[in-house]
Amino acid sequence: MPRFEIIGTGKETGRKRKRIYFAFDEHIARKNAEDDGTVVEEIKLLPYNPPTEQQIELAAKHNIDISSGTNENDVADIINAKFKNEILSKKEDKDIARFFNIEVTEFIGEDTLYSKIKNALSKPGYEKELVLFFAYCVYRDYIRGSSMATTISLNDPAIEYVARKLHTNSKVVNSIKKYDGNFLKYFGEKTSNEGYTKNYGSKRTEAYKSVIELLKEKAMLPGRSTNEPIITKKDLNVSPMKPSNTTKRKKLSTIEIVSIVVVAVVLLYIFSR
Template sequence: MNYRVYKIKGKHNETKRVRTLKIEAFDEEDAINEALNLGLESINSVEIVPFDPPTERQLEYAKSLSIKIPENACKTDVSALINRAVNKDGEPNEGLIEFATNKRIFFSKYIGKTALYNLVFYELPDLDRVAFFVFSIYRYISDDRHANLDTHPYHEKFYEFAESVVKDERFMKSMKKYSGADLKFFGELTTSDGWTHTGGSVNTIAFKTAREFLIKNHLINNSAPYKSKQLHHRTSKTLILMDDEIEEFQANGFKVEKFGEVFRNDTANETYSTEEMPNDERDTNFKSSVVIGASVAFAIMFLYKLLFS
């Protein structure tokens, strides 16, 4: 879990009587601050309330799904693991996790990506929900992978849009037709294996209004595809390349990133990493270890050339 439950006793500032509060918080300091915000003027005691353990039925079902239960997993954790397995839900990215945590949304650390999207969109207040909605449309159309709305360079623009429509009943009624899962992508998305998946609708008042705003503010191009998109599978491979080979890869459309360096000492006839190599032996045959990121088609073309030409 990304939070704990605390039982806090203290004197209430109005009744002057001792009250006991159960508070969900990230840590003890956070819990005490929440208790003070809820009216306690002094704190007498703070106690951690343990989460409920998984039920026997949960454990049996998890076992039937070949799920390995982590040590100290609670009932909610096991439920999250089961949902991920049953729904084939992937790992949420760090940006979404950071955003949800910053918005004080509590969840199991084993939650899946779709489940977290649903939870975030359900829990957010209206203004944040609208900003998250237009942010999701922007990310999908622009292919921007920055997943944390709070730290995005266009954060203020997304909230400018939210402020302009949050009181618009037609827009809000339209947007509320979406679930969080709908915001992962929109229209039709065809994956590299040929399967076509349907995401959030691109025909609603909410979507059209948001897209028009993004175009008007030059955040997306009017001609950028959005009704249907092709997901191009990308792959990466680690190779040892000479400097001239790196230039050849780049000239052929490969993205080449320096991953590290290796050196070869001819007299010792051994290969060292930079950390292992003594300073006085860094003398010959410099090569770069790089990560090659490119499409499968480019990779096949290169391997064919390497093997047969």
């Protein structure tokens, strides 16, 4: 986590003070200082600590290349990913963490990243963010492989709708907290290209069922005849259309058609004389 040195004066005491704050960015650090009663005069981002001697020795012992890491956080993630045999997380996954102001390095493994996000959002007061994250994971997995898979984001109205609806539901929130974070990228049984199968997040929980139900109300889900959003009568707030009172046109019989033709021929003969 970035460290910020903040210099200012106490609002009540008027005395000079210098304090260190750990925060995702300067804006949050400033707010934390102000909440502590500091009138901020100067703020400075402090450099990260270099890799520790223990990290360097551990990497050397296990032949782990840490040359790409510039600080102790980078190196910690490089070593951790190597020991756990993790693949490095993609940019789109790191962006999820940064959306929630969770600091991650460029070297964090995929499983570790999802666990870190889930654990951070499981703290009291972050129920809405936790449901938002879980709904995003469920939605993305549900449409994986479809043309829509690259279009959703954490700002998707359907996902925000789910978070608003469910973040006060203690059964759903507690159900989400029971998931292992590293099993949230996929749900159900998945088979690798090599033919190995692995079970990920369960689809039978209170959380999963509740989220899917609401997504089917509001989201664009694959497997339908069109890509139009599913809209309920309640959303439209209108009454069902009534059948038209217009009478259907009656089909003419063969005799009626012949009669019309005969009359037409007679009239044509009369007027042609």
